[in-house]
Amino acid sequence: MLVIFNIILVVLLIWAAVHDLRTRLIPNRIPALIVLLFLPAALLGYVPQWSTHLLVFGIVFAITATAFALGWMGGGDAKLIPAITLWAGPQHLVLFLLAMALAGGLVAATMLVLRKKSQNTPLGPTGGQDPAAAQDGSAAAYTPSVPYAVAIAIGGGVFLIQPVLNAFGAVLWPVIGNGV
Template sequence: MMNAGFTELLLGLLAILLIVAAVIDVRTLTISNGLNATVALLAPVYWWSIGLPWWPDAAVHVAVAAGVFVILAMTFYMGMMGGGDVKLAAAIALWFQPITTLKFLVIMSLAGGLLTLIVLAIHKKRGKPPVEGEAEPARPEVPYGVAIAAGALWILAQRFLNQFA
């Protein structure tokens, strides 16, 4: 690691950006392109701080992130995930090793399932009436940025907590 303090600062900044994304997603059901771009553009700075070789290691990170984007873009086209969510997950994948990205996706999916159940329960309890002119009640919308942030924060927390094991 080239500069441990700077690396920890970058990881702390990533954690803050993830929390901001989750809060904004809960409030607006959107994650801005600017926030996603910031997460993505800080990844090469992080690579530099840990001394990650540009070839082939950084290229592998980019390829894995592109794969995450393509796979999750399918969920966007099926109406299951927002575009900002897809971009945020791909941007986060730039920060993690490939195996860690897989762990992140699993944790994100589990958190997303739990979040969906919570949103459905709240929606059912509130019993929202149909929107005027529609026969059925409005579909509940899941702020999936919360699950994405939870998955990434879980991975980041492991990095810090493993120091004490």
């Protein structure tokens, strides 16, 4: 049954990544569904020590909400990351964050290469222009945005696939253990 929950989570993460790639937005319903899916999993006993998962979720949500308030990250990212950490819990938090950070670097590097390749292609939700520059009549500057849901999805996928790989004797992160 845990495999079914993991498959649903992977589908939701793919949905978030594709939507973010297309629109640079993550629909609120995706993190909401991820959080709501946690409830039956915890009630059915598939999430041992679920209270520690809630604690991790609360801490990460406070951090990402602060980062959003300071303009350091988008609102969708600030909701999707804690939703996934709810599932990761303390057992898989480091694996998730490490995989997400590495994937985020690759996504950002890819965006820079694409920007360099085609300076005429808008990258951001504002059509590639800085709204302030466009209003005062100056030359519009590009405002690249990074579809970070792709990195979040990769990070989530890495820790979700770990129990399956462990069953076959492969270990991505030796310290983590077997499953959620």
